[in-house]
Each structure stands twice: as structure tokens, then as C-alpha cells.
Amino acid sequence: MRHTTRKVAGAIAAVSLSLCATAAGAETVRIETGTSAGLTTLIPQLLAKSLSNExxxxxxxxxxxxxRSALSLGVGRIDAAIVPPPAFNAMSRGVGPYKDSADQAKATAAELRSLFPFAGGVFHPIVWADSGIETWEDMRGKRIFIGPPAGAANQQITTLIRLASGGFEPDKDYxxxxxxxxxxxxxxxxGQFDVLVMSSPAGGAAIxxxxxxxxxxxxxxxxxVxxxxxxxEQLEVTGETNAVIAPGTYSGQDNSDEEIAVPAYAMVFAVxxxxxDDLAYIITKTYWENIDEYKKSVAELAQLPTSxxxxxxxxxxxxxxxxYYEEEGMAIPDRLMANQ
Incomplete structure (x- = not known):
């Protein structure tokens, strides 16, 4: 894919969560994102600044x-959302957090379309160095943070814990x-819990x-494991990949000499x-034309793949x-081509 770049002025901290001072007649896109400290918000912030010129x-x-944002998007309450692939999978089948309204979830999922995916970050299983927890087995009987209520991360994190620990189940083993x-x-x-499984880019400032x-x-x-x-099989279902947190990534990490194997997860910019059609084209084109500059301007984005x-x-x-992708000469998998 060809890439051109535009100048992204200033640090990311200067990008407001609501860019209100745009030209008269600007196209407004209401978008919901995840944690304000993660890439699910950082990517739209950077893209918002580029799109203000458009x-x-x-x-x-x-x-x-x-x-919940995926549901709001499907019924048209918002125009765009960052959607985790496992959430769309569950939504399409009416299971998991959507099991109590399965038919509505399936119908709503049919209203979602994607513009592009991006690497959302990696899961960080974190404990205090003096907690006595050094292995997954040591987490037995502990309080473990597994993400927001009804969030897609619940399934990803509980499955991570089950596989890494050799079988731990929530409300039974922890x-x-x-x-x-x-x-x-x-x-x-x-001190409200003992283990924090946090989603963040490797090297994230919050960690x-x-x-x-x-x-x-x-x-x-x-x-x-x-x-x-x-x-x-779990990686295939969730759209995750194997990743590592390199030695020396965090200065306050007690075992910083170790390479930490963790799953990396994808996110999808959905509308x-x-x-x-023209608006969707402009957003997609603007993202890819600026991706190299985004990666240069914010260290946490260096991991973003473009190949x-x-x-x-x-x-x-x-x-x-x-x-846009066809203009770039890209072959699009049949599974990503919508019927309408």
C-alpha cells in the first residue's frame, strides 16, 4: 500500500477530546472510544486532527x-465506534454480553461496517513486586481485574487466565x-484487587x-501454554496474536530483565x-495517508503494523x-465484502 504523510503539529496532549472549533458546515461524526489512556482513543484523536483539514x-x-458502543452504533445513536473483534463476533451470534437480547444483537450487528483495523495493544498481567505473586498459580484465591462489566475484554481476560493458569475459573478459583x-x-x-490485567500499548505511559x-x-x-x-484456537477466535513485552520496557518493573509473553489484540474502526460513501472514503484515506506520521509523533504507535x-x-x-483499498490495488478477502 502506498503511503504519503502530512505534518501532525504538536504533541498528542494538545488534541482535544472534542474538536469543536471547525469550519462552518463541517461534517460531524459522533464516535465512542475506550479508555482515554489507550490507543482506542489516541488513534481517533490523531485522526480527528487530520480530518479537521478535510x-x-x-x-x-x-x-x-x-x-455497548457497538449496539449504539448499530441502531444509529452514534456514527462510529471502536469495536473489539470479539464483541462483533459475540454480537453477530447473540451470545456473551448479548445473550439476553440475542435477536436484537444479531440484527444490529448487520448494520455495522468497518473502515480499518489497528493494533490495540497488549494485555499486561500486573502485580505488585512485593505481593508474593510470581506465577499464575499464585493468583489462586486472589482478586483479579478482568475489565469493564459486560465488556468484550471479560472473555479475553478470563480465557487468558484460564489457559495461562491451567484451568482457573472466575468465582471458583479467583x-x-x-x-x-x-x-x-x-x-x-x-488495593481494591491483587492482579490488574490492563490493556495498553507496550511501553504505555499509564503502566x-x-x-x-x-x-x-x-x-x-x-x-x-x-x-x-x-x-x-483462542487467538484465532479473538483476532489476537502472540506478542512480547521486551526487557527494560518499564523502569519500575521488578523483573524487567525478562521477556514477557502476552497476547496482542486488534481493534476495528467501525461505522x-x-x-x-464519500465520508467513509475520506476517513479511511486520511488514516492511511497519515499513519507513518502518527507513528513518528507518538512512541506508543511505533508498533502499528501497516504491511x-x-x-x-x-x-x-x-x-x-x-x-479506497481497491484504488490502492489491494485484494480484499471475500469475508470482508458486505452483501449490501
Whole structure:
């Protein structure tokens, strides 16, 4: 895929969550994102700044539970949302957090279309270095944060714990703690739970800040687990991949000399299928034309892959996005081509 770049001025901190000062007549896009400290919000923030030059105004509502945002998107209450692939999978089948309204969830899922996926980050299993927890077995009977209530991360994290520990189940072998992402780190620091499984880019500032208060330890997935068929099957279902947190990534990490094996997860920038084709095209094109500059401007984005632009995506593409990829000469998998 060809890439051109534009100048992205200033640091990411200067990007407002609501870019209101746009030109008269700008196209407004209401979008819901995940934690304000993660890539699910950072990517739309950067894209919003680029799109302001195209007459498009992003109104970003961060720190949302993305399984609910997917529903809001499907019924047209918002125009775009960051959707985890497992959430769309569950939504399409009416299971998991959607089991109580399965028929509605399936119908709503049919209204979603994608523009592009991106690497959302990696799961960080974190404990205090002086907690006595050094292995997954040591987590037996402990309180473990598993993500927001009804969030897609619940399934991903509980499955991670089950496979890495050799069979731990919530409410039996440990106490699951469900809170919004925004409350996760302060609650961990206050001692409300023993293990924090946090989603963040490797090297994320939020994780670094935890270790400045008190030494932390990261618990990786055992090598023998990574070789199992069940682990491989889980990665395929969730759109995850194997990743590592390199030695020396965090200054406050007690075992910083170790390479920590963890799963990396994808996120999808999704829109309602009724979005105007030209608008969907502009958003998609602007993202890819600026991706190299985004990666240069923010260190946490250096991990973003561009060699496989559709990797991790399981939501059919919007026609406007299809137009862009076809212009770039990309072969689009049949599974990502919508019927309408």
C-alpha cells in the first residue's frame, strides 16, 4: 500500500477530546472510544486532527464500554465506534454480553461496517513486586481485574487466565473484579484487587506511572501454554496474536530483565452502514495517508503494523473503504465484502 504523510503539529496532549472549533458546515461524526489512556482513543484523536483539514469534525466520547458502543452504533445513536473483534463476533451470534437480547444483537450487528483495523495493544498481567505473586498459580484465591462489566475484554481476560493458569475459573478459583478502564489503575493502587490485567500499548505511559509509585511485576504466559492448540484456537477466535513485552520496557518493573509473553489484540474502526460513501472514503484515506506520521509523533504507535492493513478485522468493509483499498490495488478477502 502506498503511503504519503502530512505534518501532525504538536504533541498528542494538545488534541482535544472534542474538536469543536471547525469550519462552518463541517461534517460531524459522533464516535465512542475506550479508555482515554489507550490507543482506542489516541488513534481517533490523531485522526480527528487530520480530518479537521478535510471539513470533518470528530466528537469523541471516551472511556465507554465498547460492547455497548457497538449496539449504539448499530441502531444509529452514534456514527462510529471502536469495536473489539470479539464483541462483533459475540454480537453477530447473540451470545456473551448479548445473550439476553440475542435477536436484537444479531440484527444490529448487520448494520455495522468497518473502515480499518489497528493494533490495540497488549494485555499486561500486573502485580505488585512485593505481593508474593510470581506465577499464575499464585493468583489462586486472589482478586483479579478482568475489565469493564459486560465488556468484550471479560472473555479475553478470563480465557487468558484460564489457559495461562491451567484451568482457573472466575468465582471458583479467583474473584473477578469488573470496573471501567478509567477506574482500573487507581483502584489497583488503592488495593481494591491483587492482579490488574490492563490493556495498553507496550511501553504505555499509564503502566510506567504505576511502577513509579511502587515496584511492579509482569506475569507472562508460560512457554508451554503458547504451544498448545487451545491457545492457537483462542487467538484465532479473538483476532489476537502472540506478542512480547521486551526487557527494560518499564523502569519500575521488578523483573524487567525478562521477556514477557502476552497476547496482542486488534481493534476495528467501525461505522454505521448508512454512513455516506464519500465520508467513509475520506476517513479511511486520511488514516492511511497519515499513519507513518502518527507513528513518528507518538512512541506508543511505533508498533502499528501497516504491511497487512486488514489483519484482525472481522467486520465487513463499508463501500467507501472498499473504494479506497481497491484504488490502492489491494485484494480484499471475500469475508470482508458486505452483501449490501
Amino acid at each position: 471539513g470533518v469534525d470528530f466528537r469523541i466520547n471516551a472511556d465507554q464500554t465498547l460492547t 474473584t473477578p473484579v469488573r470496573l471501567g478502564w478509567g477506574a482500573a489503575i487507581p483502584s489497583f493502587q488503592d 510506567e506511572q504505576i511502577g513509579l509509585q511502587r515496584k511492579i511485576r509482569l506475569i507472562g504466559v508460560p512457554a508451554e 503458547l504451544k498448545t492448540e487451545e491457545w492457537a 454505521n452502514r448508512k454512513m455516506d 497487512e492493513p486488514l489483519a484482525g478485522n472481522n467486520i465487513p468493509l463499508h463501500p467507501g473503504a472498499v473504494r
